[in-house]
Amino acid sequence: MLRKRIARKTATNHNTERWLVSYADYMTILFAFFVVMYSLAITKEESFQILSDSLEQVFDKSAREQQQEGTGVTGTGVLSDRVTSEPELLYGESIEKVDKGNDLLDSQNDTSLVQKENLGTPLESVMVKLQSALLDEIRNGQASLELNQDWLIIELSSGMLFTSGSATAHSGTKRVVNLVYNIIADVKNYIRVRGYTDNETINNEIFKSNWELSVARATSILIELEKLGITSARMAIEGYGQYSPFADNATAKGRSENRKVVIALSKFALPDDAFEETAQELESELPVEIEKVLLTDDKTIKIIHLEHGGIRITTRNEQ
Structure with missing residues (x-):
């Protein structure tokens, strides 16, 4: 009995590992499948x-x-070339088509491609110099500086520059403009001179509206800068009148803050070739030396050149 029981047990356990054969076949087929897929x-x-x-x-x-x-589908067959994504689908309205390719618009993305050759002197360095030059005016509240991404804004109170209802620059105006000129004369950044007023009605023999007054005051400051030597092609005039207030016009303090002239420096600069052309035009416009003309033997007509570029004709003996 013992022999039969042992023999039966041995016969039962002889085929217990046959599943490994099927498993090995399965792994071989799976490996071959992945090899084929990888090659494809x-x-x-x-x-x-x-x-x-x-x-x-x-x-x-x-x-x-x-x-x-x-309607139904009216498509075509399979394309022969690979389809690529259009730039407009990737960037939307931030794409500007140009002859040499696509550039991101500066208004759409602050980190877009900017033509570096048109950038002027960094505004941060100019601001530091202006803070030192206009220190007294800033402390007295007659001037202030503001720097943003595109502009360095120099705000000057109209009370410091002009009398009420006037656009005629006085001695204090010229002193302040000289301080600003000494800093911005060596840079080529574009300049915008902007005039602002309060909402008080003005109607005198010179100005019929605040529009005219704001433009006239901006023009007066621009002319002073031009006389000192700022290239004319760098500058432009903007007049906002009462329609772009900085403070509430309902109070006297607010109206005082709204009466101002702003000298704004752009981060962009006048190109070098345009700067040279403007300088050549100024040289060609210099007055030609006029010789003295004899009227009679005892009287001589004298032509005197004035500082502002005009002339005075006289027969008196004066220089």
Whole structure:
């Protein structure tokens, strides 16, 4: 009995490991499958991408046509070339088409491509110098400085520059303008001179509205800068009148803050070639030396050149 029981047990356990054969076959087939798929991915990647992009374009076109027209698909076959994404789809309205390619608009993205050759002197360094030059005016509240991404803004109180209702620069105006000129004369950044007023009605023999007064005051400051030697091509005038207030016009303090002239320096500069052309034009406009003309033997007409560029004709003996 013992022998039979042992023999039966041995026969029962003889085939318990046969599952390993099936498992090994399965692993071999699975390995072969991944090898084949990998080889197809290497050799057919471009073809699969073309097919995928083509199908995607066909389905997108079909969906748009069904939404707009309510008709069926009228697509074409598989594209022969790979479809690439258009720049407009990637960047939307931030793309500007130019002859040499696509540039991101500066208004859409602060980190967009900016043509560096048109940038002027860094505004930060100019601001530091102006803070030192206008220290007394800033402490007295008659001037202030503000720096943003595109402009360095120099605010000057109209009370310090002009009398009420006037645009005629006085001695105090020239002193302050000289301080500003000494700092900005060596840079080529564009300049905008802006005039502002309060909302008090003005109607005198010279100015019929606050528009005219704001423009006249900005023009007066610009002329002073031009006389000192600032290139005319760098500058422009802007008049805002009462329509761009800095404070509430309902109070006397607010109206005082709204009466001002702003000298704004741009981060962009006048190109070198335009700067040279302007300098040549100024040289060509210099007055020609006029010789004295004898009227009679006892009287001589004398022509005297004035500082502002004009002339005075006289027969008296004066220089």
